[in-house]
Amino acid sequence: MISWRLRRTMVDKVTFAAVAIASIALLFVGAHVILVALVEGLPVMAEKGLRLFIESPGLPGGGIGGFGPTLIGTIVMVLTASLAGAAIGVPTGILMNEYSSWWLSKIAREALQLIAEIPSIVVGLVVFVLVVLPMGRPSALAGALSLCITALPYIAAQTRESLAAIPMSYREAAFSLGLPKWKTVLRIIVPMNLRGIATAVLLGTMRALGETAPVLFTAGAAFHAFYGLDRPSSTLSLLIFFFAQTPYENWKRLAWAAVLQLIVLSMVLAFAVRKLSGEVKL
Amino acid sequence: MKLDPLKILLSPAAIALIIVSASILAVLVYESLNTWIQDGIGFLLRLEWSPSEETYGTYGMLAPFLGSLVTAVIAMTVAGALSTALAVFVNEYAPKRFNNFISLALFSMAALPTIVYGMWGLSVFAPAVRQSGLASLCAMGSPTGYSVFTAGVVVGLMIAPFSAAMVLEAYRAVPFTYVEALHSLGAKGFERAGVILGLIKGSIIASALLSFGRAIGETTIVAMTVGNVINLPLCPFQPAHTITSLIASQFGNAYLYPGLQSRLLAGALVMVIGSSVSTSLGMWLARVTARRLKGESL
Amino acid sequence: MDVTVKIRNLSVWYGQQKALETVSITVPKGSVYAILGPSGCGKSTLLRTVNKLILLRDGAKVEGNVEVFGVDVYNSNSLSDEVLAKVGMVFQTPNPFPHLSIYDNVAIGPKLRGQAKGKELDKLVRWALEKSGLWDEVKDRLSRPASELSGGQQQRLCIARALAIKPSLLLMDEPTANLDPLNAAKIEELIKELSGEITIMLVTHDADQARRLASSGALLFLGKVVCEGPIDSIINGSYCDLLQNLVSEHLTTQTSKTKSKEIKKRG
Numbered sequence: 001m002i003s004w005r006l007r008r009t010m011v012d013k014v015t016f017a018a019v020a021i022a023s024i025a026l027l028f029v030g031a032h033v034i035l036v037a038l039v040e041g042l043p044v045m046a047e048k049g050l051r052l053f054i055e056s057p058g059l060p061g062g063g064i065g066g067f068g069p070t071l072i073g074t075i076v077m078v079l080t081a082s083l084a085g086a087a088i089g090v091p092t093g094i095l096m097n098e099y100s101s102w103w104l105s106k107i108a109r110e111a112l113q114l115i116a117e118i119p120s121i122v123v124g125l126v127v128f129v130l131v132v133l134p135m136g137r138p139s140a141l142a143g144a145l146s147l148c149i150t151a152l153p154y155i156a157a158q159t160r161e162s163l164a165a166i167p168m169s170y171r172e173a174a175f176s177l178g179l180p181k182w183k184t185v186l187r188i189i190v191p192m193n194l195r196g197i198a199t200a201v202l203l204g205t206m207r208a209l210g211e212t213a214p215v216l217f218t219a220g221a222a223f224h225a226f227y228g229l230d231r232p233s234s235t236l237s238l239l240i241f242f243f244a245q246t247p248y249e250n251w252k253r254l255a256w257a258a259v260l261q262l263i264v265l266s267m268v269l270a271f272a273v274r275k276l277s278g279e280v281k282l
Numbered sequence: 283m284k285l286d287p288l289k290i291l292l293s294p295a296a297i298a299l300i301i302v303s304a305s306i307l308a309v310l311v312y313e314s315l316n317t318w319i320q321d322g323i324g325f326l327l328r329l330e331w332s333p334s335e336e337t338y339g340t341y342g343m344l345a346p347f348l349g350s351l352v353t354a355v356i357a358m359t360v361a362g363a364l365s366t367a368l369a370v371f372v373n374e375y376a377p378k379r380f381n382n383f384i385s386l387a388l389f390s391m392a393a394l395p396t397i398v399y400g401m402w403g404l405s406v407f408a409p410a411v412r413q414s415g416l417a418s419l420c421a422m423g424s425p426t427g428y429s430v431f432t433a434g435v436v437v438g439l440m441i442a443p444f445s446a447a448m449v450l451e452a453y454r455a456v457p458f459t460y461v462e463a464l465h466s467l468g469a470k471g472f473e474r475a476g477v478i479l480g481l482i483k484g485s486i487i488a489s490a491l492l493s494f495g496r497a498i499g500e501t502t503i504v505a506m507t508v509g510n511v512i513n514l515p516l517c518p519f520q521p522a523h524t525i526t527s528l529i530a531s532q533f534g535n536a537y538l539y540p541g542l543q544s545r546l547l548a549g550a551l552v553m554v555i556g557s558s559v560s561t562s563l564g565m566w567l568a569r570v571t572a573r574r575l576k577g578e579s580l
Numbered sequence: 581m582d583v584t585v586k587i588r589n590l591s592v593w594y595g596q597q598k599a600l601e602t603v604s605i606t607v608p609k610g611s612v613y614a615i616l617g618p619s620g621c622g623k624s625t626l627l628r629t630v631n632k633l634i635l636l637r638d639g640a641k642v643e644g645n646v647e648v649f650g651v652d653v654y655n656s657n658s659l660s661d662e663v664l665a666k667v668g669m670v671f672q673t674p675n676p677f678p679h680l681s682i683y684d685n686v687a688i689g690p691k692l693r694g695q696a697k698g699k700e701l702d703k704l705v706r707w708a709l710e711k712s713g714l715w716d717e718v719k720d721r722l723s724r725p726a727s728e729l730s731g732g733q734q735q736r737l738c739i740a741r742a743l744a745i746k747p748s749l750l751l752m753d754e755p756t757a758n759l760d761p762l763n764a765a766k767i768e769e770l771i772k773e774l775s776g777e778i779t780i781m782l783v784t785h786d787a788d789q790a791r792r793l794a795s796s797g798a799l800l801f802l803g804k805v806v807c808e809g810p811i812d813s814i815i816n817g818s819y820c821d822l823l824q825n826l827v828s829e830h831l832t833t834q835t836s837k838t839k840s841k842e843i844k845k846r847g
Contacts, residue, residue: 004693004694005694008470008473008692008694009470011470011472012470012471012472012473015370015471015472015475016371016375016471016472018367019367019368019370019371019374019375020371020375020376022363022364022367022368022371023364023367023368023371023372023376023384025364026364026368026439026442026443026446027384027387027391029391029439030387030388030390030391030394030443031387032402032406033391033394033398033399033402034390034394036402036405036406037398037401037402040405087295088295088298088299089295089299090295091291091292091294091295091296092292092295092296092299094292095289095292095293095295095296096296098288098292099289102289104289104293104296104297105296107296107300108296108299108300111299111300111302111303111304112299112303113562114303114306114307114558115299115302115303115306117495117554117557117558117561117562118306118499118554118557118558119498119499119500119501119526119550119553119554119557120499120501121499121501121526121529121530121550122306122310122499122550122553122554123306125309125310125529125533125546125547125550126305126306126309126310128533129309129313129547130305130309133537149302149306152299152302156299180287181286181288182286182287182288182291185288186288186291206393209395210394210395210396210397211395211396212395212396212397212400212501212502213501213502213526213530216501216530216534217533217534237395237397237502240397240400240401241397241400241502241505241506244400244401244404244405244506245404245506252405255401256401259397259398259401262395262397262398263394263395263398266393266394266395267390267393269393270389270390270393274389378638457675458636459671459672459673459675460675460677461636462628462633462636462669462671463669463671463675463677463738463741465631465633465636466631466633466667466668466669466742466751467668467688467689467692467741467742467745468661468664468665468689468692468693468745469688469692470692473692477677477680477688480677480679480680481677481678481679483679574678
């Protein structure tokens with residue numbers, strides 16, 4: 001009996017140690033990822049100051065330069081993608097919630113599910129075939145389209161979910177006013193849920209900002225100037241992807257600065273989302 | 283039936299979305315049609331890779347196909363083990379006041395873009411793997427630290443917060459009365475965890491399937507850490523390719539090589555199917571498990 | 581008189597909210613002791629202080645003495661584990677582990693404690709199932725999942741699970757509340773049979789059930805014991821009558837309140 005009790009206590013202690021170590025290791029990696037970015041990126045930011053956000057990258061093996069044009073490209077593409085994503089995703093989300101049993105809603109739900117499950121690189125390939133090849137060159141527009149498609153499922157699903165979360169009593173009160181359905185939905189239900197819709201769009205923006213694979217073949221790799229919507233451009237994540245894998249120290253340092261910049265932007269968006277609507281699944 | 287103005291207003295967006303998803307499928311199928319007609323499933327089973335700009339080259343994708351599988355299995359294992367351990371730690375051992383901190387940390391980790399994990403894998407984890415000397419376990423181990431193992435682990439770490447959120451939710455959804463019953467029987471932490479993990483087995487498998495689906499399609503991290511060599515992944519510390527890393531490194535110039543673009547898109551289609559099946563199965567299982575758990579508590 | 585549980589000046593808080601206030605009760609050995617009162621008066625809380633399950637609740641704080649078999653369970657950690665190993669519990673909703681087999685559900689307690697193995701464990705499981713009157717119904721499907729049983733059978737399985745650890749004290753938290761009258765009667769029969777052998781603390785809001793089963797008990801109201809003693813004195817005593825009226829009045833307003841709350845929730 002005693003030995004049994006001892007064994008149980010020991011197994012319990014070992015289990016405790018194992019799960020504690022695993023949990024701490026996981027959280028440590030998260031902290032370390034951010035810490036390394038700070039250690040590598042902050043000196044670059046300190047050294048370059050605001051010029052980092054204006055200049056274009058230095059020559060290989062030369063100075064650090066900056067990611068000014070890429071920042072413009074990122075903002076243009078991510079904003080275009082979010083706006084287009086909102087224009088398609090929000091109405092689809094409303095439709096899927098307000099007419100959940102209509103055939104079009106059902107097809108839309110399946111379509112959305114499909115896009116959500118497709119690896120984001122594939123979205124880039126399809127846009128490459130449909131847009132880049134006919135245009136003869138990658139462009140900010142093609143990049144924005146790819147990002148828009150990757151952000152769409154998040155925007156639509158979150159819109160639908162936030163509408164579904166409106167308490168039935170409010171919904172009943174809205175419909176008891178005797179207005180036609182379109183007025184009730186557009187003038188009362190949707191305004192009541194502006195927060196949820198803002199959350200949805202921000203979530204989409206965050207996705208668009210963080211993605212690399214969809215823009216790999218669609219946005220181009222123009223890091224030295226922003227040439228316009230229909231011309232090759234670049235995003236921060238692309239800059240990191242290309243520059244980090246080169247042997248040039250100055251480009252690697254620029255990539256680290258871009259990593260830090262990207263972390264800051266993503267965190268700001270993520271915590272804005274959290275602030276807006278409490279617990280949200282990313 | 284009267285036409286509903288709201289439906290008319292909202293429908294175009296939904297139709298646009300449906301067109302987008304239909305054209306994704308259509309492009310994948312149409313552009314890879316050549317491969318399927320000429321070769322059927324053969325390109326997936328062939329090893330030889332000899333590109334040619336003049337004639338049709340041979341593009342056997344067996345190695346990257348297996349590379350994708352091995353990488354995804356490693357990632358799934360890492361994410362599954364860590365998230366299950368975290369759920370047990372949080373619910374059975376850690377003081378309750380840690381809950382908020384842990385969920386905040388997981389949220390922040392989930393918010394980090396994959397390229398950030400890729401950068402960490404490239405400049406922190408891969409060098410660590412190189413220094414560890416683990417590569418010497420393989421006949422053709424990677425001298426650089428970039429390997430299937432490296433890619434799988436980093437992808438697993440990136441996925442872990444998502445999978446942990448799912449397992450934690452399932453663990454917390456276990457009706458409190460079972461927890462009380464276990465305590466009343468005098469069960470210790472690991473014994474309670476054993477019973478409860480058995481109870482939410484479905485959710486854990488579901489989260490593993492979702493992890494697998496996510497890992498199969500992950501491109502950025504893998505392209506930065508897997509080593510990018512066409513190589514059968516016979517040993518985890520070998521450099522290799524996955525379908526995604528192959529696409530990332532080859533697709534840009536694929537139009538120069540007759541037949542390559544079609545092969546790569548066929549590979550992408552296989553990947554889409556694999557990831558879709560895994561994800562749908564996972565979501566279905568998660569729903570069923572959640573419903574059953576709710577029903578049984580009554 | 582032998583005493584199984586002696587509680588003195590027990591107060592329990594959930595955060596800022598006081599759930600029990602200076603409760604003192606004495607549970608004699610080998611009897612059925614009823615804890616009566618309207619819903620939300622602290623009955624379940626009181627029961628859960630005996631085997632320390634109360635500490636699982638968020639922000640629960642316990643003050644006072646709870647002696648089980650003469651051991652103060654909140655102030656002597658090493659001993660209390662041994663003491664609590666002799667306390668079984670049955671809950672309001674039948675809660676057998678749905679993914680475990682009927683056999684494993686009964687065997688889990690003794691298995692975890694290393695009380696029995698192999699043939700001995702088989703015997704113990706059979707004994708517990710016979711005791712709970714379930715053996716004849718399940719002997720041919722011991723390896724089937726417990727979730728296949730009906731609600732009444734599940735509750736008797738839970739009783740078997742609690743009995744399998746050979747408890748000297750059985751805590752029962754409204755064990756018939758979620759059962760139909762027929763199954764409730766079976767459980768009551770069971771409690772009667774057990775009452776000679778072990779001590780049972782039975783939480784119930786049904787005064788008739790208490791009269792049928794218990795020999796003594798306590799009436800709780802808003803977290804306080806309003807009277808304690810032989811069961812008849814509690815249910816029929818003149819002093820308690822007055823309180824009973826108060827209680828039932830409060831009860832009706834309470835239930836109408838909670839009902840309207842529920843309606844609001846459902847929206």
